[in-house]
Amino acid sequence: MSVVAARRPAMRTDERIQLWVSRIMVWILILIVFFPVWGVLAVALSPSGIGGELIPQNPTIDNFLDVVTCPGADRCVPPATALPGGGFKQWLGTTMLIGAIVASIQVFMTALAAYAFSRLRFWGRRWGIAVLFLIQSFPAFMATPAIFMSLVYLGLNDTIVGLLLIHLTASAFWIWMLKGFLDGLPRELDEAASVDGANSWQAFRHVILPLALPMLAVLFLFNFMSPFNEYFMTSLVNKDPQLYTVPVGMYIFVRGNFSSRYGFFAAATLLTAIPLVLIWAFGQRFVQAGLTRGAVKG
Amino acid sequence: MDQPRDVMRAEAQSVTGGGGASSRSPVAAGAAPSAAGFRLTELADSGAAGARGLARVTPFLYLTPALFTMTLLTFIPIALTITVAFTDWSLANFQNPQFIGTQNFVDLFTGPYAAVFIPTFIWNVAFAAAAALTQYAAGLLIALLLNNKHMRETNLYRGLLILPMAIPVTLAIVAWQGLLQESSGQINNLLEAVANAIGWQGFERIPFLLDDNLAKISIVLVGVWFGFPWFMNMCLAALSSIPSELYEAAHVDGATLWQRFRHVTAPLLLGFTLPLMVASFAFNFTNFGAVFLLTAGGPARVDTQWAGNTDILISVAYKLLGQPLYRYGLASSMALVLFLIVGTMALVQIRALRLVDDNK
Numbered sequence: 001m002s003v004v005a006a007r008r009p010a011m012r013t014d015e016r017i018q019l020w021v022s023r024i025m026v027w028i029l030i031l032i033v034f035f036p037v038w039g040v041l042a043v044a045l046s047p048s049g050i051g052g053e054l055i056p057q058n059p060t061i062d063n064f065l066d067v068v069t070c071p072g073a074d075r076c077v078p079p080a081t082a083l084p085g086g087g088f089k090q091w092l093g094t095t096m097l098i099g100a101i102v103a104s105i106q107v108f109m110t111a112l113a114a115y116a117f118s119r120l121r122f123w124g125r126r127w128g129i130a131v132l133f134l135i136q137s138f139p140a141f142m143a144t145p146a147i148f149m150s151l152v153y154l155g156l157n158d159t160i161v162g163l164l165l166i167h168l169t170a171s172a173f174w175i176w177m178l179k180g181f182l183d184g185l186p187r188e189l190d191e192a193a194s195v196d197g198a199n200s201w202q203a204f205r206h207v208i209l210p211l212a213l214p215m216l217a218v219l220f221l222f223n224f225m226s227p228f229n230e231y232f233m234t235s236l237v238n239k240d241p242q243l244y245t246v247p248v249g250m251y252i253f254v255r256g257n258f259s260s261r262y263g264f265f266a267a268a269t270l271l272t273a274i275p276l277v278l279i280w281a282f283g284q285r286f287v288q289a290g291l292t293r294g295a296v297k298g
Numbered sequence: 299m300d301q302p303r304d305v306m307r308a309e310a311q312s313v314t315g316g317g318g319a320s321s322r323s324p325v326a327a328g329a330a331p332s333a334a335g336f337r338l339t340e341l342a343d344s345g346a347a348g349a350r351g352l353a354r355v356t357p358f359l360y361l362t363p364a365l366f367t368m369t370l371l372t373f374i375p376i377a378l379t380i381t382v383a384f385t386d387w388s389l390a391n392f393q394n395p396q397f398i399g400t401q402n403f404v405d406l407f408t409g410p411y412a413a414v415f416i417p418t419f420i421w422n423v424a425f426a427a428a429a430a431l432t433q434y435a436a437g438l439l440i441a442l443l444l445n446n447k448h449m450r451e452t453n454l455y456r457g458l459l460i461l462p463m464a465i466p467v468t469l470a471i472v473a474w475q476g477l478l479q480e481s482s483g484q485i486n487n488l489l490e491a492v493a494n495a496i497g498w499q500g501f502e503r504i505p506f507l508l509d510d511n512l513a514k515i516s517i518v519l520v521g522v523w524f525g526f527p528w529f530m531n532m533c534l535a536a537l538s539s540i541p542s543e544l545y546e547a548a549h550v551d552g553a554t555l556w557q558r559f560r561h562v563t564a565p566l567l568l569g570f571t572l573p574l575m576v577a578s579f580a581f582n583f584t585n586f587g588a589v590f591l592l593t594a595g596g597p598a599r600v601d602t603q604w605a606g607n608t609d610i611l612i613s614v615a616y617k618l619l620g621q622p623l624y625r626y627g628l629a630s631s632m633a634l635v636l637f638l639i640v641g642t643m644a645l646v647q648i649r650a651l652r653l654v655d656d657n658k
Contacts, residue, residue, distance in 0.1 A: 011448055018555065022443040026455050029440060033459060036523065039477050039484030052476070054487040113364035117655070122357035130653040136372060137644035139584040139612060142633030143375035145619065145626060146382075150375065169371040170364035176653055200356060228466035231587070247468035254472070262476050269469045280464035284457050287531060 037270075044266035052262070063267035079261060084252055085241030088268050091249040095227050096275075098160070098245065102167040103223035107216050109170045114178035115204050119190065129179065132172035140169075144233050151237055158240045166233050167226045174219055181215040181290065182208060218290035221283045228276065246272050383630035395627070402631035411628070414604045414614060422583060422610040425514070429521045429585070430578035434571070436522050437529020442563070444530075445537040456534070463527045471591040474520050478506040478592075510607045513593050517608055521588055529574065536570045537563070573650040580643035584612045584636055611636055 011019070043052035045059040067088045070080035085091065116122070117129060124131075147166065148157070156162035189211070190203040198206070209216070227234070231247040238244070244252070250268055254261045280287075383402060387395035406415050440459060444452045462470070477484045486503045493501035506516045540563065548558045582588070589595065590613045595606035605614045615632040618625040648654065 015448060019446060019448045022446055022449065026440070026443050029443075030455065030458055033461060033523065035488070036474065036477055036484075037461070039488075040473050042484065043476065052482055052484055052487065054484065054491055109363040109367065112360045116357045116360035120357040120360065122354070122361075125357075126655045129655070130648045132368065133648060133653055134641060134644050135376065136368075137580065137640045138372075138376045138379075138637045139633055139640060140372065141584065141586050141612060142615060142630065142636070143372070143379045146375035146378040147371065149378075150370075165371060168367050170367050172368075175364065176651070204360075225466065229468060231468040231591075247466060250469065251472070258476070259482070265469075266473065266476070269465070269473050272469060273465045276466070277461065277464040280460060281457050284460055285453075287460075288456070288535070 040266045040269060043263055044270055046263055052266075063263045064271065066264055067268045067271055079253075079257065080264065082253075084249060085244040088246070088249070088271070090242075091244050091246045092272065094243060095245040095247075098163055098167070098227040099224040101164055102226060103220045105164075105168060106170070106174075106223040107219050110174050110178055110219055111209060111212065111216060112204075113170060113175045114182055115208055117175065117179045118182035119187075119203075119208075120200065129172055129176045133176065136169075136172050141232070144236060147233070148236050158238050158243070160243060162237050163227070163234065163243060163245070166237055167223070167230070174222075178212065178215055178219065181212060185211050214286045215290040217283055217286035221280065221287065224279070225276070228272070379630050379633055382627055383634045385627045387627040387630075389624035392624070398627075402628050403635070405628065406631060406635065411604070414602050415611075415632075418605050418609055418611055418614055421514070421608070425518065425589075425610060426579045426583040426585075428518045429525065429582040429588075430575050432518060432522045433525030433578060434529050434575055436526040437531075438533045438567075440526065440530045441533035441537055442559070445534060447542065456530075459530060460527045462524050467524065467587055468591065470524070471520070471587060474523075475507070475592055478516055478520075480505045480508060507593055508597055510597055513597060513608050517589060517592055520592060521582065521585075524588070525578070529578075532570075532574055533567070536567055540566050569650075573647050576643050576646050576650065580640045580647075583610075583640055583643070585610070586612045586616065589613050590616065 039052070039054075042054060042056050044063050045056045045061070046052055047058060047060055047062065066076065066080045070076040071083040071087050117125060151157045151162045151165065156165065185208065190198075190207050193203040193207045194200075227245050228247065230245075231251060234245055235248045235251070238248070241249075246268075250265060254265045258265075382395075384397055384399060385395040386398045386401070405411050444455055446452070449455075476482075480486060480503050483506070485506065490501060490503065504512065506512050544562050545558060548562050553561065589608055589610050593606070593608045595609035595613050595617070597608075598606050604617060609617075611632055615629040615636075618629040618632070
C-alpha cells in the first residue's frame with residue numbers, strides 16, 4: 001500500500017473521469033444528507049414561535065440558551081420554565097450515565113460469551129447462537145408490558161436500576177459478530193499463553209481482550225446509543241421526572257405544543273447530537289476495522 | 299484448515315467422547331505439554347485432580363451473565379406474552395382473564411379485526427420490502443462511489459456520511475416530522491425557493507404527511523436517510539475484501555465500468571447482500587418508531603379507528619394495547635403472528651450467515 005502510494009502511478013484518463021464524476025456525486029449526496037441538519041439548525045436559530053425559514057432573517061441563539069439554562073435561570077419564560085425534571089442538562093447527564101453503564105456491562109457480557117463460543121467447548125456450542133438469535137427475533141417491543149409488569153413486581157419501576165435493566169439484554173447478534181472477530185484471531189496466541197501456564201481467564205483477559213479492542217469499541221458505541229434511541233419502554237418504566245432521559249424529557253415537553261416548541265426541540269436535538277457525532281467521528285475507524293473483520297470473514 | 303487446529307480437534311473429540319481417559323489425564327494433571335506442543339485451553343484451567351468437572355463448568359461461567367440477562371429480560375417476557383396471546387385479557391376482565399384457546403387468532407383473520415389486519419399486513423410487507431431495497435441501494439451506490447483507490451479523501455466522506463447513525467433516532471424522527479410539515483416545513487421551504495428561482499408559478503406546498511400515498515413515500519424516504527450509513531459501512535467492508543487485481547485484470551481485458559460491476563463486483567457481493575437484506579426486512583417489518591413517531595399511523599382511514607393508512611402491524615398492536623380497550627390478549631396474538639414471520643426471516647439469516655457453527 002505505502003509502496004504503491006510512494007510511486008503513485010499516473011491515473012489513466014478514464015480513471016480520472018471516474019474519480020471526478022464520483023466526487024461530484026458524493027458531494028451532492030453529502031449536501032442532500034446534510035440538508036435536514038441545516039433545516040433543523042435554521043429552525044433552532046429562528047425566534048421561538050416561528051416555524052422556520054430556509055435562511056433565518058433574524059437569527060438568535062435564544063433557543064440554545066433556553067436549552068442550556070432553563071428552567072432555572074432568570075431569563076427563562078414559559079414554556080421553558082415548565083421543563084420537567086431539571087431540564088435538558090440533567091436529561092443529558094442521566095442519558096449519558098445510563099449509556100456508559102449499559103455499554104460497559106454489555107461489552108463485558110458479550111466478550112465473555114463470544115470468547116466461550118469461539119474458544120471453549122461445551123454442550124450446545126454449535127447451535128447456541130442460532131437458537132438464541134431465533135428467540136430474539138421475537139418483536140421485543142411487544143414484550144414491553146410483560147417486562148414492565150415484572151419490574152413493577154420487583155419494585156424496580158421509577159428507579160435507575162429499572163432504566164438500566166431494559167437495555168441490558170445480551171444480544172445474540174453481537175455475540176455472533178464478536179465471535180466472528182475472535183475466530184479471526186490466530187489461535188496460536190492463546191495456545192502459546194496456555195503453554196506458558198495461563199488459564200482460560202488469563203488468556204481471555206491478557207491475550208484476547210486487548211486484540212479485540214476495535215470490535216469492543218464498536219460494541220460500546222452502539223450500546224452507548226441505546227438510551228438515546230429508546231423512548232417507549234423508558235417512558236413506561238419510569239415516571240419520575242428526576243430520571244428522565246433526553247428523548248423522554250423532550251417528547252413530553254413538545255407533546256401537544258409541537259409548533260410552538262419546535263425551535264427549542266431543534267436546538268436541543270443539535271446539542272444532543274454534537275457530543276455523539278464527535279464520539280462517532282472518533283470511533284468511525286474502529287467501526288470500519290471492526291465491521292470489516294466481524295462481518296466479512298476470510 | 300491448519301495443522302494445530304486439527305490436532306486440537308482430535309484432542310477435543312477424545313475428551314468430550316469420554317473414551318480417551320488415559321490421553322487426557324496427563325494434560326489435566328499439569329504435566330509437561332503434550333508431544334504436539336498444544337494443550338486444550340479449558341484443560342489448562344485445571345492443573346489439579348478433580349478439575350475435570352471445573353473444565354466442564356468453565357464455559358458456562360463465561361456464558362452466565364449473557365444467559366442470565368437474556369432469560370430475565372427476553373425469555374421470560376416472551377413466554378408471558380405468548381401465554382397471554384391465548385387469553386381474553388383486557389380492561390373488561392382485567393382481574394379474571396380466561397384461556398380462550400385460539401379465539402384471538404380467529405378474530406384477527408376472520409372477525410371484525412380482519413378489516414384492520416389484512417390491509418395493514420399488505421402495507422407492512424410493502425413497507426419493509428421498500429425500506430430494505432432503497433436503504434440497501436443507497437448504501438451500495440455510495441459505497442461503490444467511495445471504493446475508489448484514487449479517492450484519497452474517502453475517509454472524510456465516510457465520516458460525514460455516517461452522521462445519521464450518530465443522531466438519536468427518536469429525536470431525528472420528530473425533527474423530520476417538523477421538516478415535512480406542509481405550511482412551515484423546511485423541505486417545502488426549499489422546494490418553494492427552487493420553484494421561485496426557476497420561475498415556476500404553479501408550485502403548491504406539498505402535504506407530505508397528510509396525503510395517504512405521500513405519507514407512505516415519506517416514511518420510506520426518511521428510512522433511507524436513517525438506514526443507508528449502516529449499509530454503506532457493510533458494503534464498503536465487503537468491497538474492501540475484493541482483491542484489486544481482479545479489477546486490473548478486467549481492465550486489461552477491456553471491460554467497461556458496467557462490465558466490471560456486473561462480472562466482478564456483483565457476483566462477489568451477492569452472497570453478502572442477501573443476509574443483509576433479510577435482516578433489514580425483518581428489522582423494518584417491526585420498525586415501530588419509524589412509523590409511529592413520524593405519522594402516528596395517520597392519515598386516518600375512514601373504515602376503521604384501529605389503523606391509519608401508514609400503520610404497520612406492530613403499531614396497530616400498540617394501539618390495541620392502549621386506551622380505551624386494553625386488548626392485551628389480542629395484541630399479544632398479533633405479536634405471535636409477527637414472530638412467525640420475523641422468525642422465518644431469522645431462519646433464513648441463520649442459514650445464510652452460517653450462525654450454526656459447522657467449523658468443528
